[in-house]
Amino acid sequence: MGFAGAADAGETIVISSDEDVVRVRQLTRTVAVRVKLSLVDQTKLVTAASELARNTLVYGGGGSAEVTVVDSGRRRGVRIVFSDQGPGIADLDLALTDGWTSGGGLGLGLSGSRRLVDEFDIQTVVGEGTRITVTKWSR
Amino acid sequence: MERVPVLKIGDFLLVSIQVDMEDQIALQLQEDLSARIVETGVHGVIIDITALDIVDSFVGRMLSTIAAISKVLDAETVVVGMRPAVAITLVELGLSLNGIRTALNVERGMELLARAREDELFLDLGDDDSAETDSDGAAVRS
Numbered sequence: 001m002g003f004a005g006a007a008d009a010g011e012t013i014v015i016s017s018d019e020d021v022v023r024v025r026q027l028t029r030t031v032a033v034r035v036k037l038s039l040v041d042q043t044k045l046v047t048a049a050s051e052l053a054r055n056t057l058v059y060g061g062g063g064s065a066e067v068t069v070v071d072s073g074r075r076r077g078v079r080i081v082f083s084d085q086g087p088g089i090a091d092l093d094l095a096l097t098d099g100w101t102s103g104g105g106l107g108l109g110l111s112g113s114r115r116l117v118d119e120f121d122i123q124t125v126v127g128e129g130t131r132i133t134v135t136k137w138s139r
Numbered sequence: 140m141e142r143v144p145v146l147k148i149g150d151f152l153l154v155s156i157q158v159d160m161e162d163q164i165a166l167q168l169q170e171d172l173s174a175r176i177v178e179t180g181v182h183g184v185i186i187d188i189t190a191l192d193i194v195d196s197f198v199g200r201m202l203s204t205i206a207a208i209s210k211v212l213d214a215e216t217v218v219v220g221m222r223p224a225v226a227i228t229l230v231e232l233g234l235s236l237n238g239i240r241t242a243l244n245v246e247r248g249m250e251l252l253a254r255a256r257e258d259e260l261f262l263d264l265g266d267d268d269s270a271e272t273d274s275d276g277a278a279v280r281s
Contacts, residue, residue, distance in 0.1 A: 018161040025159075025193070043193055043224035047232060050195040098233055109196065112232035 010068030024053040048113040060084025077137035088126040183252035189220030219248040
């Protein structure tokens with residue numbers, strides 16, 4: 001995976017409806033509280049998770065979110081991996097630009113979420129899907 | 140399906156969002172609220188988001204849409220009760236709540252709407268008086 005830190009077994013939520021986006025938010029909140037993220041950091045992570053889960057649903061045609069606790073030895077954090085088998089993103093630079101949207105959204109999903117987390121990684125193949133990994137560390 | 144209640148309080152409509160917003164609930168709220176604005180003829184809508192622990196771009200867009208619809212129906216919208224952590228996150232996310240006024244709580248939201256309404260009526264009077272072009276009138280119209 002290319003990320004530092006050990007991880008315990010994560011919990012996966014299948015994203016195929018609006019209610020699943022709510023479920024991703026709730027699980028993210030629970031895990032963020034467990035690793036003692038500050039209230040502001042919890043809010044940032046849950047908001048990013050909501051944006052990315054909705055992206056997975058709307059643009060990826062559904063997929064999954066895996067939420068895990070990670071430990072760098074010094075700090076603990078929450079890592080979430082969003083995967084879909086959707087159309088992929090042809091122009092990643094463009095998709096990461098503020099205000100750009102291929103759908104009816106505000107175009108803040110990717111660029112905004114990236115600002116809300118500590119680590120952000122995106123792997124995408126046109127015609128195969130997208131995998132986004134975000135991590136927020138406790139301070 | 141869950142529904143967000145729309146309450147009339149004095150000259151305002153109060154909407155308190157307590158549930159996790161989803162597409163259907165948001166659409167239903169738009170319909171209910173616009174019907175109530177027409178039915179009651181109020182000029183102000185207060186949306187209380189005290190209970191929301193996050194505002195993402197979906198909810199932000201919903202709030203902007205509601206404000207725009209209300210505006211067309213001659214009602215101002217003010218969003219009240221935003222939590223500090225939500226405000227910090229909104230700004231970092233890059234969400235600008237277009238066309239939305241904010242106040243810290245319901246009471247201040249009511250004050251703001253009452254004041255906005257007075258200013259608007261005063262401006263209307265100023266327009267009717269447009270024959271008089273004294274410096275005060277010009278300042279009001281600018």
